[in-house]
Amino acid sequence: MPRPRHCRYVSARPSVTYFKPRGIPLTALEEACLSVEGLEALRLADMEGLTAIEAARHMRVSRHSFGRTLAAARRTVATALCRGQALRIEGGTYAVAASCPSAADKEKEQMQKIAVSSEGPTLDDAVDPRFGRAGGFVVVDLPDMTISYIDNGASQTMSMGAGIETAERVARAGVEVVLSGYVGPKAFEALTAAGIKVCQNVEGISVGEAVERFRKGEYPYADAPNK
Incomplete structure (x- = not known):
């Protein structure tokens, strides 16, 4: 289908x-x-x-x-x-x-948990452009901006399947949107199957900046993995 x-x-x-x-x-x-x-x-x-x-x-x-x-x-x-x-x-x-700007705003407001691939556990840390082998994920609860952290160290040592394992890890945390730089085909498929939306090509900025840009609607949802 x-x-x-x-x-x-x-x-x-x-x-x-x-x-x-x-x-x-x-x-x-x-x-x-x-x-x-x-x-x-x-x-x-x-x-x-x-x-x-x-x-x-x-x-x-x-x-x-x-x-x-x-x-x-x-x-x-x-x-x-x-x-x-x-x-x-x-x-x-x-x-x-x-x-229909209100419809888009409502959709963003309903996204309670977003996960940003990160090089550290805070909003000030840089976005990790890798999804599957990211050091971890800063999880932000909107709209009150409370944060938690998912350590992804186990996936970094895997020879294969890191993207799928990471997708399962963020899905278990109840994440609804992922912000990252590169999301490969298998990881994208796993995230989509879990009902998680993906924003790609997010890199070169801090986690906090990425979250703010997402809230402003600057990151479209991807409908295919990175090429």
């Missing part, structure tokens, strides 16, 4: 939804369909000039998901232009960000 598609957030619904070649009746034209989130990806990347990471944050998806959405949108537009097709903009899996 395919994994359910994550909602893409767009700034607004398009006011113009149809383009056609001049002088050719509609009855004589084939159509190409561009999704609303595809149009948003084009706007962010090609009109606003945002990087993939910046644009992905706007749409609240992973960088890889944004890249796939953008590539599909560019292909659709190129096909319409090269083949002289009409272009219809409709459909997709999206929500208007301005109309």
Whole structure:
């Protein structure tokens, strides 16, 4: 069964939804369909000039998901232009960000426990970019910011299976979201199976900074492991 598609957030619904070649009746034209989130990806990347990471944050998806959405949108537009097709903009899996910020905020508030891979047991320690072989995890209870620590030393000495063992360890602690740098395929699968959401590419900052950025919505949930 395919994994359910994550909602893409767009700034607004398009006011113009149809383009056609001049002088050719509609009855004589084939159509190409561009999704609303595809149009948003084009706007962010090609009109606003945002990087993939910046644009992905706007749409609240992973960088890889944004890249796939953008590539599909560019292909659709190129096909319409090269083949002289009409272009219809409709459909997709999206929500208007301005109309539903409270829904996103409520989701963050309901996440009671987040675990950040860490080089030490405090909010001041640096994020460990490794998931499976991280030294440990600072577990933060939201919204009151009480913390606890999961020691992950046993997984660091394993020759194989460290990611799965670590995923099981954080799942037993009741963690609902993991923030880390690199989460491999097997670890990602184990976390997903346990119902734990994953935010990737978190590194080069302290645990406390990572938590604050998460609370501001700067880290999208990943829908695939790191490549």
